[in-house]
Amino acid sequence: MTTGYVYHEVFGWHDTGTSGGVLPSDPAAGVQPFVHFENAETKRRMHELIVVSGLIDRLERIRPRPATEEEILRIHTPEHLERIKAESRLPKGGDAGDGMSPFGKGGYEIAALAAGGVIAAVDAVVSGRVDNAYALVRPPGHHAVAAQGMGFCIFSNLAIAAAHARAVLGVERIGILDWDVHHGNGTQAAFYDDPSVLTISLHQDNVFPPNSGAVTETGTGAGEGYSINVPLPPGTGDGGYLHAMDEVVVPALRRFRPDLILVASGFDAGAMDPLARQMLTSAGYRALTQRLMDVAAEVCDGRIAMSHEGGYSPIYVPFCGLAVVETLAGAEPFTDPLLPVVSGYAGHDLQPNQKAVIDAAAALAARIG
Numbered sequence: 001m002t003t004g005y006v007y008h009e010v011f012g013w014h015d016t017g018t019s020g021g022v023l024p025s026d027p028a029a030g031v032q033p034f035v036h037f038e039n040a041e042t043k044r045r046m047h048e049l050i051v052v053s054g055l056i057d058r059l060e061r062i063r064p065r066p067a068t069e070e071e072i073l074r075i076h077t078p079e080h081l082e083r084i085k086a087e088s089r090l091p092k093g094g095d096a097g098d099g100m101s102p103f104g105k106g107g108y109e110i111a112a113l114a115a116g117g118v119i120a121a122v123d124a125v126v127s128g129r130v131d132n133a134y135a136l137v138r139p140p141g142h143h144a145v146a147a148q149g150m151g152f153c154i155f156s157n158l159a160i161a162a163a164h165a166r167a168v169l170g171v172e173r174i175g176i177l178d179w180d181v182h183h184g185n186g187t188q189a190a191f192y193d194d195p196s197v198l199t200i201s202l203h204q205d206n207v208f209p210p211n212s213g214a215v216t217e218t219g220t221g222a223g224e225g226y227s228i229n230v231p232l233p234p235g236t237g238d239g240g241y242l243h244a245m246d247e248v249v250v251p252a253l254r255r256f257r258p259d260l261i262l263v264a265s266g267f268d269a270g271a272m273d274p275l276a277r278q279m280l281t282s283a284g285y286r287a288l289t290q291r292l293m294d295v296a297a298e299v300c301d302g303r304i305a306m307s308h309e310g311g312y313s314p315i316y317v318p319f320c321g322l323a324v325v326e327t328l329a330g331a332e333p334f335t336d337p338l339l340p341v342v343s344g345y346a347g348h349d350l351q352p353n354q355k356a357v358i359d360a361a362a363a364l365a366a367r368i369g
């Protein structure tokens with residue numbers, strides 16, 4: 001198995017500072033300055049574990065290149081693009097659009113490189129240079145919508161890469177799975193009326209964006225039925241996620257028969273994440289990846305490209321991320337020292353409230369024509 005890997009140190013230079021994000025510093029209100037949740041550390045540590053574990057020697061390094069303005073404009077409005085470029089020239093940078101997603105001077109170039117890094121991964125997979133690929137990029141993308149960035153995202157990296165695959169690479173049908181713990185609203189919106197792109201989001205119910213990602217969000221017009229949402233209850237662990245995979249994701253992909261599978265791969269559904277309350281372990285992520293590879297082998301010669309999204313535990317994201325990339329590469333599992341702790345939590349087996357949501361989404365998957 002040849003697995004492509006995108007990473008560039010400049011992703012660590014995307015500057016989110018201490019005065020933006022979920023809890024901007026406000027001394028008068030008792031809020032001490034603290035690094036933005038979406039900072040370089042977690043991604044750097046995941047990359048370094050990939051290197052130190054030796055897995056890096058099994059990977060085919062893919063060099064990122066900046067997405068062009070034409071590529072960005074397949075998804076975003078000219079006004080959004082021009083505003084990001086303008087604020088990126090300022091000494092203190094600017095914000096993606098929601099006041100919680102700051103970037104420093106030069107933020108535009110780094111965000112364009114993140115989107116271009118995912119395009120490069122997709123190019124490598126579709127050309128057959130690699131069987132599958134992981135793009136460890138930053139800033140993330142899956143919340144960004146056409147006219148603005150949000151939720152720490154500037155450009156919709158994966159949607160831009162999917163639009164490129166459709167417009168330039170001649171890929172006809174694309175299945176996109178978002179296992180980041182937050183709703184993949186941006187990716188969904190980009191293709192909401194498009195039956196050639198199936199989007200499936202597994203997320204914790206109503207964390208972010210607020211009031212987004214309900215099971216009833218199923219697409220519109222010709223795209224009706226080609227957006228599936230599984231808003232899982234808090235506390236969902238390996239059993240709940242694997243049941244969602246088996247009952248919703250795999251059946252949907254088998255029926256849709258995509259030519260390419262993309263993944264918005266966040267690790268904030270992990271058992272130690274500060275921004276959500278799910279309980280996925282590295283073993284859970286490994287099993288999710290293996291199941292996806294099995295259905296990809298059935299329907300699209302194993303073609304999978306993953307784009308890094310959220311995940312905020314500097315301690316646990318490295319082990320979960322390594323488990324995913326190892327599985328893509330068919331490498332021996334590296335020991336996760338925290339697995340005995342997190343797999344011992346009660347509630348990893350499928351719970352009735354989880355089954356109810358999954359069954360509702362499974363009914364939608366069964367209707368894909």
Ligand SMILES: Cc1nn(C)c(C)c1/N=N/c1ccc(/C=C/C(=O)NO)cc1
Nearest residue numbers: 022151152180182208210266309310311
């Ligand atoms: C709502 C709301 N209202 N207020 C005042 C605030 C501070 C709100 N939350 N902001 C958030 C919360 C979580 C994220 C996670 C992004 C991610 O990891 N995506 O994958 C982004 C923004």
Ligand SMILES: [Zn+2]
Nearest residue numbers: 180182268310
């Ligand atoms: Zn997230």
